[in-house]
Amino acid sequence: LTSCSSGGTASSQGTSGGKGGKVKVALILKEFTNPYWISMEKTAKQEAAKKGIELQVTAGKSDDDTTSQITQIEQAIAAGDKGIIISLNGDAVNNALLKAKKAGLVVVAVDTPPIPASVADVTYATDNTQAGTLDGKWAAAKLNGKSADIAMLDDLSDQVITVDVDRDHGFLQGMGIPVGNPNVNGKEPKSGQYTGGKGGSYKIACQQPTNGSVTGGQTAMETCLSKDSNINLVYAINEPAAQGAAHALKAGGKTGVTVVAIDGGCSNLSFVSSGQVGATAGQFPGKMASEGVDAIAQFVKTGKKPTNQQGKDFFNTGTKLYTDSPQSGVSSINTKAAAKMCWG
Amino acid sequence: MSATESGDSRTEPVLAARALTKSYGRVEALRGADFELYPGEILAVIGDNGAGKSSLIKCLSGASTPDSGQIFLDGEEVTFRTPQDAKEAGIETVYQTLAVAPALDIASNLYLGREIRKPGPLGRVLRHLDITRMREEAREHVKRLGIETLQDITQPVETLSGGQRQAVAVARAAAFGSKVVILDEPTAALGVRESAQVAAIIKQLRDHGLPIVLISHDMPSVFDLADRIHIQRLGRRAAVISPNTHTMEDAVAIMTGARAA
Amino acid sequence: MSATESGDSRTEPVLAARALTKSYGRVEALRGADFELYPGEILAVIGDNGAGKSSLIKCLSGASTPDSGQIFLDGEEVTFRTPQDAKEAGIETVYQTLAVAPALDIASNLYLGREIRKPGPLGRVLRHLDITRMREEAREHVKRLGIETLQDITQPVETLSGGQRQAVAVARAAAFGSKVVILDEPTAALGVRESAQVAAIIKQLRDHGLPIVLISHDMPSVFDLADRIHIQRLGRRAAVISPNTHTMEDAVAIMTGARAA
Amino acid sequence: MTLDTAEAAGSPPPSDLAKSSVGNRVQHILHAHPSFGPLVVLVVSAIVFDLLNSRFFSAANLSIMLQEVAVIGLLALGQTVIILTAGIDLAVGAAMILAQMVMAGLAITSGWPVVLALGAGLVVALATGLVDGLLVTRFKVPPFIGTLGTLGVFTALGLLYANGQTLNPLPGSLLLWPGNLIQIGSFSLMTGVIVMLALYGIVGYALGRTAWGKHVYAVGDDPEAARLVGINTARLLLSVYVLAGLIYGIAAWVQIGRVGDASTNISSTLNLDSITAAVIGGVSLFGGRGIVLGTLFGALIVQVFQNGLALAGVQDLYQQLAEGVLVIAAVAVDQWIRKVRT
Amino acid sequence: MTLDTAEAAGSPPPSDLAKSSVGNRVQHILHAHPSFGPLVVLVVSAIVFDLLNSRFFSAANLSIMLQEVAVIGLLALGQTVIILTAGIDLAVGAAMILAQMVMAGLAITSGWPVVLALGAGLVVALATGLVDGLLVTRFKVPPFIGTLGTLGVFTALGLLYANGQTLNPLPGSLLLWPGNLIQIGSFSLMTGVIVMLALYGIVGYALGRTAWGKHVYAVGDDPEAARLVGINTARLLLSVYVLAGLIYGIAAWVQIGRVGDASTNISSTLNLDSITAAVIGGVSLFGGRGIVLGTLFGALIVQVFQNGLALAGVQDLYQQLAEGVLVIAAVAVDQWIRKVRT
Ligand SMILES: Nc1ncnc2c1ncn2[C@@H]1O[C@H](COP(=O)(O)OP(=O)(O)OP(=O)(O)O)[C@@H](O)[C@H]1O
Ligand SMILES: Nc1ncnc2c1ncn2[C@@H]1O[C@H](COP(=O)(O)OP(=O)(O)OP(=O)(O)O)[C@@H](O)[C@H]1O
């Protein structure tokens, strides 16, 4: 493509063709406070620079802010962008995305698959159920037949979001615990037998929201310990929450508790190598972003819109379990190797 | 409490109170205060600062509720729970604190709570206020009190001079009292001419048959205007005297406790 | 502006102003007002409501800045940007609006801006206030003004009676003025005895050599106290008269414009 | 006896216009029209943004900005009336979301006739206002706490009722009516924008031209004085909260129309955003001062900043930074414009 | 002439205790100690929660509740001083996060000596207060807008500086000191809690026993009156914002110590939470009324509700609902306790 146009002030390409100006793409993230999104932004920008795409990055004010995202989508349409890469904060943005598609933009969802999946042309995401299942299987194997006293540290209390449910239920399935209601968290039987690994009895000691943050994880874990001091297995929705939990366990003088999480951020690997977090299912936000940029670049070049894999609602960017305590029957890689593929 | 000064004792009081008490935390503002106002009279209430004059009239006008005691309107016992109750019974009051809305203009304040609507459907259906008319009348009302320095009728009252602001409050009561008018130090901030005007208006209202309660520290004016003088002391009524039988010195002596009334 | 009343014309004014103007939006409060206060005198300022008396002294005390004109202290031109500037120059003022902090108690208000610290390191290092002492002295100050009904020295001033509140403001100025004391209607809400006390204090301060500016609508008291009388009218000084050569009627006539001074 | 200045006896006070320099004129305009400041800020910033990217003033972009301001504009309108009484409403967004879920839920899940579902949603919105109003007037709970509590309650109720669902009304349904676009050349005006402007007109009229409005100002200005002159302050406050609730209900309708579906994920900062619009528009958080027109300008200013910065190509965090600076600057300029010499 | 009541001349005013019934006594206590109401609410709700789950009063749970209240308690302390001046601080959380990232970033990424990094973080926090203070005093921006703007600015700066990283200080480092636990039997007291209590003591002393404190109240109560008595209100306000900034800096340190690392991913409702603590504690949002002890009780009340409801096994959504109801009830009870007949 042509070189960087004149300082980017007047976007002279009033015509719909990308002629003379750069191809513009909007990257709309959930929010900015979680390092995960910053990491995704970085990779996307690198990839965009490679492909000669001008990336306009924005985000919601918080991860439930659909109002801002709708605005940003509409602005992308008005600004004549070629495509939108979005990690959506809720179904409320669906109509805006459909409008964008109608206006000829390519819509790529990343990280969070929209419902219905057809809202986006293509979705690049972690299979969150699979990620949770990895955690659950590993934890069940690690328990080695001991009884499990489980703390479930979910994301939000006030909304049902797919990531939250998929990971939670994936974990339970991996453990071999039946989920009560496939659409909502917390409906599983509070005690019974898990069938993963060697199998054993389990008890769900508490279920708390963390808002996916360190402080949230810490408070939640502290509350859980107040309720039941015998907890020996902690599922955390993501690594910040797991870190908070780990810290609460340490402060409470609890040892021998297994914590599992999902994320795979580089700066969190030390928690895994130190054993504070037993295992984490790594995801690849960079891959999601760069695939998204590539798909749009491809479309601009060839006019061919990207699509999901046949029969799938999204394009799985994969997940790997990182742990320094591998269990037989669960494939994993150690933290040294993980350091090469982690994000951030 | 057998008899009162003046010939009005034969008729029934318009407004009366028996043994009112009121305390705020440790402070006792009223300690069994009595009160009577007879038809068509100007009753002055005098007393030291903090004697409980304002507390008394606040009870009479519904602005506060006494801890104990009774209030009678035309002989019937009444309980005013809000100033609105008293207002609906025809008692119009100028409070010492003036009770104005600082950011509203003069006309809005004068007509607050009794706004005039435009004639016709605009007023009836859409409840449109007749702002022009209220402004014009407000200007008249204030002029009538001798205030001639007012340059801008749309000024918010918070920007008025002390006396101008008081004039707005007094004009309100003078214009709307229907049964009893209570004035708590209405001329404190007023100039010489303006005070004289207010005195004239008070007399005029009385001449129209409206009884008036006038709280004031201005002895000459009290002795000039009042038919009877209620002397408040330490939260009680110390005495009721007549300006005809007593001198200002007598009044001050009773008021300050220098003499046992 | 050639000569002034009284023999003081030989000495220099302590506080003077030339051609002050001040307008608020469309309203002109001052239209070229002049002012002189001579050492050791009581200067009364009288005038109709809205004549610009308060506006004038607000300029003199730094509470507001004139649009144009000059102010002189001991013959030197000064610009008071804030009330603090004037206070530091020794000018103590009681404003008509009293300027009290409603939620603070009497002692805190009396000593606001000039609090007394505890003796010893507690006060010096930790800046601990001597609250007991301030309360005791506050009680004295208020008593001195004749207010005897105060039951609780820890009352917030917002719960005080109108007169009690004014007494707090007056006590503040009386206690702390060092060069000039300006009083804007200090006795408006005060009772007979309390007003007399304030008059006595004013005289006392004058006898100690402190010049005083007294704004008041109370003609008898003005003619009793003042050495000279500044008559304000329509934003200007209409005249300066002496109580010895003029009568109250003269003063009122000039004030209201009935006579061309 | 020498006199300093002689004033002709009985000379009339000088005319109002005696000294009307240009500066004075401007000041007078500002006194009479306190939302002039925000208007100036709005116009100037719009022009600057257009210079940065000429798409700013394109019909398409203007249409979008107006559409985007419709919901927050309505919420800010209700908020403003409450703020004028020296109150505050933190539950504004929660009330709207609850009403929205009820409207869509009854119409879609429960199969009510759309008109009835819409009416029920409006009644629910009105009831949220009633609850807030009763807390403030009956239980003497400060508005901040009362509405903070109901923020939690309404949010929870909305989520429980929605049960994690997003509801899509049928195309052409009455529920989607506020989202209809009226094409005027290349400019498309959303029906909801007209609804919003109409409500601003009505509320502005009620506040400025009726006794009720005067009482709202009086209660916000000095509640004790208002009580003493005989205003039934409790009833007045109740009417204000109920009115605000109704407006939130209408906002819920506009939101459904604009977005095309009803879900609980909207934004958790609607309360702050609506207060911001009012304060930028010159409404005092201490009550009794300000007009709704100012709030409208305030909402537009925020919208112009967001849109303009994005069009100008300002990126991610820098946009957030610039928005913060601009909001401060807007109000500082307004303060400077309206500065009256004291 | 007949006299109605004769008062013995010169009779002394009746003693203060003349009519001191129990009711009067209680009222007097409440007048003198306005934070008594929140204290009652705190104690009663703690007892109720203990009845629901006896673990509530366990040493472990009490330790944890105190630990959890440390950071928000500090933020609410700074917030309270600002609210007392009739201001409000929306940037409280953003300022803390920025200071925290600077402390950890300089110590870890840039390799500064920890003491210097800590000092630099405190200076940054102080500077955030200075900026807010200057906006309010110099540019006359209302505190709501000024701090809303800096909320955006500080948040963006913190995120830009952090650049997406979470920083883990070395164990045993000075940065982690506030997180140290002092074991007292089975009760573990966090150093940061002592820091918080000490700061409440110091600020409470400064507000109640020094001239500065009286001036804070006077400015919040009636700024014009404060100006007229000669208080330099601008300087005073500036000192208040700077002090608050410093307290937020200390809160940042406690936060790092408690959580064990520094990340930007911290609750976005810290501003609302800190205001809530103050208002529940009886501090008036209109300024000039309230004491910091009330704020401490307010913060504890919120903590007790959250912890108690969770321990009582109330489910997520219902927990949010119940918390809303309880917050309202707490303040309604407080209002009822302190109700003074008028
Ligand atoms: N809300 C209140 N709280 C506490 N004390 C109060 C309150 N209101 C009045 N008081 C006290 O009650 C007493 C009587 O006050 P009141 O205002 O009735 O006096 P007053 O006779 O009107 O005096 P003034 O001539 O100064 O207006 C005073 O000592 C005053 O301090
Ligand atoms: N802030 C303001 N805004 C507008 N007008 C004002 C303001 N302050 C004063 N004025 C006007 O200026 C004029 C002079 O007011 P000022 O207070 O000086 O009068 P005054 O002589 O003290 O009267 P009073 O005897 O009633 O106290 C009045 O007409 C008043 O309405």
Ligand SMILES: [Mg+2]
């Ligand atoms: Mg009184």
Ligand SMILES: [Mg+2]
């Ligand atoms: Mg005056």
